[in-house]
Amino acid sequence: MRKIAEQIVKKRVLILVLATVLLVPSLVGYIGTRINYDILSYLPEQLxxxxxxxxxxxxxxxxxxxxxxxxxxxxxxxxxxxxxxxxxxxxxxxxxxxxxxxxxxxxxxxxxxxxxxxxxxxxxxxxxxxxxxxxxxxxxxxxxxxxxxxxxxxxxxxxxxxNDTKMLIEQELPLYVAVAVGLSLVVLFLGLRYSVAPLIFLLGILYAVLYNFGTNIFLGEVSYITSALAAILQLAVSMDFSIFLLERYDEELHKGLTSQEAMTEAVVNTFTAISASSLTTIAGFLAMCIMDLKLGTDMGVVMAKGVVLGVFSAVVILPALILVFDKPIHKHKHKVLIPKLRGVAKLTTTHYKAILIIAVVLLIPFGLAQKKTDVYYNLLDSLPQxxxxxxxxxxxxxxxxxxxxxxxxxxxxxxxxxxxxxxxxxxxxxxxxxxxxxxxxxxxxxxxxxxxxxxxxxxxxxxxxxxxxxxxxxxxxxxxxxxxxxxxxxxxxxxxxxxxxGEGALNRDLVLIADHDIQMVNIVSILAVFAIIAISFKSLSVPIVLVAAIEMAITINMGIPYFEGETIPFIASIVIGTIQLGATIDYAILMMTRYQEERRVGKVRRDAVEHAVYTCSSSILTSGLSFFSATVGVAMVSKIDLIRSLCGMLARGALISMTVILLVLPALLMVFGPIVEKTSFQFLNKKGEEH
Incomplete structure (x- = not known):
């Protein structure tokens, strides 16, 4: 990977030229990709x-x-x-x-x-x-x-x-992108010290988004739901990679390296750091491909492809952009307005028992409510009256x-x-x-x-x-x-x-298939993410702790509509859990990785947990709020209830996952840390032994 990183840094101008040239066929592919507005056409042919x-x-x-x-x-x-x-x-x-x-x-x-x-x-x-x-x-x-x-x-x-669905989507889609980009810029401006960096990030992600939509032409067509959500989710998920690259680049610069040397190290370390988290996100999205309703394959392939291209952009295109715009990036600085949460870090280690008790007390009613949430299947119910x-x-x-x-x-x-x-x-x-x-x-x-x-x-x-x-x-x-x-x-x-x-029979079959798909997609996504984390950490206990934390967040998110008296679209009950798991498990992996690093340098468990929360809090807040802002903006402006509900639940899920990782996961580490360390292969070195 180091040799590749050196070539990326050395040929940065050529990379940007080629990347820009590739936008032309991507635009042609995007224009040539048909949008399918008929969800019922995704039903299995044997029905x-x-x-x-x-x-x-x-x-x-x-x-x-x-x-x-x-x-x-x-x-x-x-x-x-x-x-x-x-x-x-x-x-x-x-x-x-x-x-x-x-x-x-x-x-x-x-x-x-x-x-x-x-x-x-x-x-x-x-x-x-x-x-x-x-x-x-x-x-x-x-x-x-x-x-x-x-x-x-x-x-x-x-x-x-x-026809009405098509009309509304065509009217609203540009607004979705504009609102998501605008609100994401606000969050990035608050969370980063460099005023120009958010624009560079969005430019880098734009390449990945256009490549993703352009390559959809090989699928023949994509659903309007995929078309409306893919760019927003790609923006939200890929932002983590961009933030990590810039932070690592700055860290290497502070060691006295030249900009080219620092970027080489940053690319190598970024790729290593995001490989596991990106794989979990990809696995979560691809889990939707097992749905009998072929809409799952449509969404899963496009979104997984978007993550792959997001990684490519973060380690190939974005490094070139940062080096080219290095002077204006580092020239314009401001105070970071999303702070590291020192008080929260102290709270999680001091009151971890109370936090876990509250978490369990919350989990029971929300778990029961999740199963009782009303769902609608009729397309007409999602449209304005x-x-x-x-x-x-x-x-x-x-x-x-x-x-x-x-x-x-x-x-x-x-x-x-x-x-x-x-x-x-x-x-x-x-x-x-x-x-x-x-x-x-x-x-x-x-x-x-x-x-x-x-x-x-x-x-x-x-x-x-x-x-x-x-x-x-x-x-x-x-x-x-x-x-x-x-x-x-x-x-x-x-x-x-x-x-x-007829419409009634088709919708009846949609109901039966959706009920089956909900169970299968959730099981497969959890197993896939579990396996990747287990391999990455060489542990059976680490994935249990991390997945349990995110699944708690998902359960709370899916139970809220019941208490609000809200009826959600059927597709939400299938894909929200999978998307939330794939998109926010990164926060848990980041926290666990930092905890492991702190234990390996000799810190006792309480100090390691506290320092992990403190150092990761700003990144998790910035990433989570970026995800929230991108999706909540669409939920605010969309007149189509299906899109509004999906984005609203994703936005809420980002906040809940963020809160659970900052509060509940540290509490879990305080209680189950010894088990994690003993059941994981080489989790600690000699310096990490308990004092």
């Missing part, structure tokens, strides 16, 4: 709901659908609107009651269909799209539909929800009592008696208020062939019959999830090959 979506798309050409409620409008005007919508690129068809009346005798149109599409005050238009709900073509078509709407029209459905999709969905609920429509696919080989049983089972399921299928059009003795092709193709294709069942329950609620399970039991009892899909 019945996903297979059903595929059949709806390939056979019925109805995988994506929106509903337009038209209020108090004459038929001729509605017909003109239909024609305009049909002419939009990406729209496959538009169907209202008038279309059925035009293609068949009025007496053959079922009463259920009439009531479903026209309640006397409002008419309902079903818009089907050529591609999926989240495709660029569909979202553009929704934009055009919204542009032609007036005050008498209300657009609902999943495509409209995704004044958007097109929320107003449209509310109108569907108010006027037609159909916030959700299930699409039930059964074999077209079922006999008429079997089909009657299927329909009866659906009709009598609690919460189903109307059912529409091809059989509704067929009276006694009327063969299917007599129906117009335009009607038959809507309900029968590719060996399947499609049944539309309107539910009075809202998607992703316990009532509707139970309803879908009941429908599956009844329909599959007659046709085992039957499939149920």
């Amino acid at each position: 019945d709901s996903i297979q059903g979506q595929e059949i709806l798309d390939q056979q019925f050409h109805a995988a994506s659908m929106s509903m337009i409620t038209v209020e108090n409008m004459e038929k001729k005007q509605v017909d003109r609107i239909e024609e305009k919508i049909r002419g939009i690129d990406g729209v496959r068809d538009v169907m209202g009651l008038g279309d059925f009346l035009q293609t068949m005798p009025p007496e053959m149109v079922p009463q259920d269909l009439r009531g479903m599409l026209d309640n006397g005050v409002c008419q309902l238009l079903l818009v089907t799209f050529e591609e999926g709900n989240g495709s660029d073509r569909t979202l553009k078509a929704v934009d055009e539909i919204k542009a032609m709407m007036n005050s008498q029209m209300f657009l609902g459905g999943l495509a409209a929800v995704i 004044d958007l097109t999709s929320t107003a449209g969905t509310q109108k569907l609920r108010d006027e037609f009592d159909m916030p959700t429509t299930h699409f039930i696919l059964v074999s077209d080989q079922l006999s008429r008696p079997q089909m009657d049983k299927v329909l009866e089972g659906i009709r009598t399921t609690e919460g189903i208020n109307s059912v529409m299928t091809l059989d509704k059009f067929l009276g006694a003795g009327i063969p299917e062939a007599m129906l117009p092709e335009s009607i038959r193709s809507v309900f029968s294709a590719g060996g399947w019959k499609m049944i539309m069942a309107n539910s009075s329950y809202t998607s992703a609620t316990p009532a509707q999830n139970a309803q879908i399970s009941e429908l599956e039991n009844r329909v599959k009892a007659i046709d085992p090959t039957a499939l149920i899909t």
